[in-house]
Amino acid sequence: MLMHALESGVLVLTLDDDPGPTVQTTLAALISDLVHVHAPTPVVIVLGAAAAAAPPVIDAVLRAHRMCSQSDVLMSVATPSAPARRALETQATAHGAGLVIHARTDTAITTAYAAAA
Template sequence: MLVVIDDAAATPATASAVLRAHRQCGNLKRLLSVATHDAPTRRLLEDDAGSGGPRLVVHPRIDVAIDTAYIAAA
C-alpha cells in the first residue's frame, strides 16, 4: 500500500494517522510506504515508526515511491 501526503495535508495529525495505519498493516503482514515532499513530516514518520514489524518506507518523491511499490507488488 502506498500513501501519498500532499503539502496541504502534511501535519502531525496526518503523520499520527499514517503511523496507526502502519501498525495495523504490520499486524496484517502488509507493507506500507509513504511519499511526501514535506521533510518535517518525513522525519516524524521515520522517527516514530518503531522497530516492530515491517519497516515503514518513506519516500521524498512520489514517482520513486510508485515505482518501488510496483516492484514490491510484482
C-alpha cells in the first residue's frame, strides 16, 4: 500500500496501487503519522498512475497537504498522471492552498531538498 523511504533528506511516500474507496481515512492517517515522525523533513508523495486516478487518494493527499501546511512541513506531490495533476491543482486551489505538483519524482525530490536547505 504505502511505502516510505528517506532520499536525499526528503521523506518519500509512494503509493502505486489504488487502495480502494474505504481507505481514505486510513491513508490520510498513515501519511500524517509518517510526517509527524519525520518532521520537519520535507515530504514528497509519489502517486503511481493507478493510485492517482482514485478520488479517495486525491482527497487523502489534500488532507495531508493541509496538515503539513499547519505543521510548517514542506510537502509536494509527484505523479506521471496529467489528469491527477490537474485534479490536485484544481482542488488545492479551491481550498486556498498552494500545492506544488511535479510530473517526475526525481525533480520533486531535488526541489524539496533544495527548498529545505
